[in-house]
Amino acid sequence: MFKALVVDSTGGTVSSSIQNLDDARLPAGNVTVAVEYSTLNYKDGLVVTGAGGLVKHYPHVPGVDFAGTVIQSADPTFKPGDKVILTGWRVGEVRWGGLSQKAAVNAEWLVPLPSGLTTLQAMAIGTAGFTAMLAVIALEAHGLAPKSGEVLVTGAAGGVGSVVTAILAKRGYHVVASTGRPETHEYLKSLGATTIIDRSGFADPAKRPLEGERWAACVDSVGGNTLARVLAQTKYNGSAAAVGLAGGSKLDHTVIPFLLRGVNLLGIDSVMCPMPRRIEAWHRLQSDLPLDLLEDMTIKARLDEVPRLAPEILKGQVRGRVVVDVNA
Numbered sequence: 596m597f598k599a600l601v602v603d604s605t606g607g608t609v610s611s612s613i614q615n616l617d618d619a620r621l622p623a624g625n626v627t628v629a630v631e632y633s634t635l636n637y638k639d640g641l642v643v644t645g646a647g648g649l650v651k652h653y654p655h656v657p658g659v660d661f662a663g664t665v666i667q668s669a670d671p672t673f674k675p676g677d678k679v680i681l682t683g684w685r686v687g688e689v690r691w692g693g694l695s696q697k698a699a700v701n702a703e704w705l706v707p708l709p710s711g712l713t714t715l716q717a718m719a720i721g722t723a724g725f726t727a728m729l730a731v732i733a734l735e736a737h738g739l740a741p742k743s744g745e746v747l748v749t750g751a752a753g754g755v756g757s758v759v760t761a762i763l764a765k766r767g768y769h770v771v772a773s774t775g776r777p778e779t780h781e782y783l784k785s786l787g788a789t790t791i792i793d794r795s796g797f798a799d800p801a802k803r804p805l806e807g808e809r810w811a812a813c814v815d816s817v818g819g820n821t822l823a824r825v826l827a828q829t830k831y832n833g834s835a836a837a838v839g840l841a842g843g844s845k846l847d848h849t850v851i852p853f854l855l856r857g858v859n860l861l862g863i864d865s866v867m868c869p870m871p872r873r874i875e876a877w878h879r880l881q882s883d884l885p886l887d888l889l890e891d892m893t894i895k896a897r898l899d900e901v902p903r904l905a906p907e908i909l910k911g912q913v914r915g916r917v918v919v920d921v922n923a
Contacts, residue, residue, distance in 0.1 A: 661693025
């Protein structure tokens with residue numbers, strides 16, 4: 596038996612509860628993991644509340660990532676006792692995820708836990724931190740360097756924004772953090788943000804396809820009008836890495852920034868990311884993310900607290916990362 600957060604739908608109404616399940620309920624997978632920690636991400640918030648229409652088959656166990664110890668493996672890549680991480684691969688969406696004491700998955704989805712990280716630290720980083728590192732790697736591959744100028748981080752107090760702010764600051768960048776929550780200003784400064792601006796400056800649609808050049812690059816988790824305004828303000832040959840859509844999925848813009856300023860719009864996908872890039876990102880996180888800041892950017896929760904926190908993360912009311920101790 597194992598304990599899990601189970602989401603179900605009755606007559607179109609989605610509800611969730613903590614249940615004790617038999618091992619026979621686990622989905623097919625050649626590796627079984629004793630989960631130690633999972634997290635609450637924006638996508639988990641959609642699944643738990645039923646807001647996103649992501650789940651096609653109920654009952655369902657959410658949790659798009661987890662870290663833990665292998666307890667059974669039919670694949671020679673892993674053996675019992677190995678510490679592993681899983682992020683993405685649509686786990687927690689189309690198949691049962693990590694908000695559970697056990698998970699059964701395919702070996703090719705698992706990353707060995709880097710020797711310098713604990714499972715708790717790995718989930719304090721989690722999908723959000725992994726995505727943040729992918730964004731930094733992509734921006735630097737397109738020429739970004741500390742001397743390039745200001746780097747904007749939108750939704751800076753969220754999970755991705757918090758980690759990317761800390762990474763960029765450690766690497767010597769001038770980070771401009773955009774947020775609509777004044778109470779997070781000191782928190783963002785503690786992560787290394789040099790300047791903090793209010794997100795309202797990006798709320799209105801762009802009036803012109805090109806505005807004054809300011810940003811050498813941007814990591815954007817908002818989308819919508821915010822991303823459109825950022826593209827209009829990005830410097831010549833600068834780049835914007837799109838990692839989220841908290842402010843909307845529609846992008847109302849022209850191709851002018853791409854044609855006249857050579858601006859790059861980089862899509863960051865962490866779900867189906869190839870394994871070599873995953874391993875590179877996790878090892879970069881060990882060196883580029885100040886691990887001493889993880890505790891300050893992390894909220895710890897139990898499984899039974901996830902239903903309360905899920906609507907809050909959708910409203911942008913959760914600061915930093917939520918790590919779920921599935922055994923608490």
